[in-house]
Amino acid sequence: MAVFLVGGNAEAWCPFGGVEALYTYAREGNLVCSLGVSNFYILGGVLLSVLLLRRAFCGYVCPIGAISEWLQAAARRLRIRPRRVPYGLDRVLALLKYAVLGVILYFTWRAGELVFRGYDPCYALLSRHGEDITFWAYVVSGAILLISLFVKVPFCRWLCPLAAVFTPFSRVGLMRIKRNPDACTDCGACSRVCPMGIRVHTHANVTAARCTACLECVAVCPTRKRGALTWGLPRHLDRRGPLAVTSGPWPQAALIAIMLLCIGAAVAATYTFPLPSFVQTRGTAPATTATLYVNIEGVTCRGSANLLTYFLERDDDLEIPGYLKIEAWPGPGASAVHITYDPSQTTPEAIRNAIKQPYFDLVINQFRVSPFQITEP
Numbered sequence: 001m002a003v004f005l006v007g008g009n010a011e012a013w014c015p016f017g018g019v020e021a022l023y024t025y026a027r028e029g030n031l032v033c034s035l036g037v038s039n040f041y042i043l044g045g046v047l048l049s050v051l052l053l054r055r056a057f058c059g060y061v062c063p064i065g066a067i068s069e070w071l072q073a074a075a076r077r078l079r080i081r082p083r084r085v086p087y088g089l090d091r092v093l094a095l096l097k098y099a100v101l102g103v104i105l106y107f108t109w110r111a112g113e114l115v116f117r118g119y120d121p122c123y124a125l126l127s128r129h130g131e132d133i134t135f136w137a138y139v140v141s142g143a144i145l146l147i148s149l150f151v152k153v154p155f156c157r158w159l160c161p162l163a164a165v166f167t168p169f170s171r172v173g174l175m176r177i178k179r180n181p182d183a184c185t186d187c188g189a190c191s192r193v194c195p196m197g198i199r200v201h202t203h204a205n206v207t208a209a210r211c212t213a214c215l216e217c218v219a220v221c222p223t224r225k226r227g228a229l230t231w232g233l234p235r236h237l238d239r240r241g242p243l244a245v246t247s248g249p250w251p252q253a254a255l256i257a258i259m260l261l262c263i264g265a266a267v268a269a270t271y272t273f274p275l276p277s278f279v280q281t282r283g284t285a286p287a288t289t290a291t292l293y294v295n296i297e298g299v300t301c302r303g304s305a306n307l308l309t310y311f312l313e314r315d316d317d318l319e320i321p322g323y324l325k326i327e328a329w330p331g332p333g334a335s336a337v338h339i340t341y342d343p344s345q346t347t348p349e350a351i352r353n354a355i356k357q358p359y360f361d362l363v364i365n366q367f368r369v370s371p372f373q374i375t376e377p
């Protein structure tokens with residue numbers, strides 16, 4: 001949300017963007033314009049956090065989770081009591097998120113574009129309400145917000161496709177809620193308060209993939225001081241109990257610190273190892289190759305990077321037969337571009353000329369004037 005508020009591209013930091021872009025990047029080596037390799041790094045950092053903390057990302061980082069919690073707080077002020085959804089119905093509705101994930105991935109991977117962006121309630125709520133958002137995105141958002149006043153976190157429980165991605169990782173998550181049957185009075189308060197509909201009081205270990213580590217169950221437990229309910233490592237790793245902590249500021253502080261470490265590592269990796277978001281190769285590389293490092297103005301997204309390859313693969317008298325590969329980091333201003341070539345067949349000067357000079361495109365039967373300006377790195 002902070003990225004959105006300071007005017008940044010929040011989409012480039014969305015872990016679900018990494019899921020959507022994965023197939024196209026692996027197959028074609030490029031990304032749609034609003035996404036970047038930052039999506040892959042943040043996805044990796046978030047999945048690491050899920051392996052450690054289960055779905056704590058949903059409760060502590062995701063803006064939709066935050067909005068849902070604000071609505072619950074508003075509902076309490078309005079004296080609206082949250083409705084309990086029968087356990088069986090809750091489990092059936094929870095399957096919807098896998099269907100949502102399957103449909104989104106099928107059409108997105110097939111088209112190589114974010115075809116559902118215009119219908120995405122998260123994008124509608126957090127973007128700047130551009131023309132690409134359809135009326136239906138607002139209808140879905142409004143319905144989710146309205147239902148959130150009466151039912152706890154309905155989107156996170158039943159519809160979120162990222163939650164479906166989390167499931168196998170969260171299922172084997174390290175930290176968990178543990179119940180000590182000797183101290184527990186079976187009052188059921190923990191189960192009643194759980195926003196994810198988990199029957200906490202029937203488990204010795206809560207290993208449900210949907211636990212968001214909100215610790216609300218620990219907070220309401222009347223015998224938590226006797227250790228009835230704790231959050232920490234699995235019992236076999238926790239014989240001396242160094243991390244068996246109850247409610248209070250420390251467990252959430254520890255949780256938030258681990259979460260920040262995972263996300264901070266992902267952000268640091270994005271800038272330390274900036275993978276190209278546009279890669280295209282031609283032919284087979286010989287034993288000896290060379291690379292031309294340039295900054296080029298006009299390579300702003302996947303479309304203009306594609307146009308640049310037309311100039312590199314031109315077939316007129318400025319043709320560069322030794323051109324082998326382009327790696328680009330499209331963006332505003334001058335973008336870094338690395339061009340690999342066979343030094344026995346061409347020169348850096350020939351490549352620069354091919355990029356700058358107009359050429360006659362036989363396919364569209366007209367001259368293409370180069371929109372690119374080369375500056376040295």
Ligand code: SF4
Nearest residue numbers: 194211212214215217
């Ligand atoms: S209330 Fe307890 S079991 Fe339920 S999601 Fe929160 S931490 Fe997990």
Ligand code: SF4
Nearest residue numbers: 184185187188190221
């Ligand atoms: S709230 Fe505490 S005492 Fe009550 S059932 Fe849950 S773990 Fe047991």
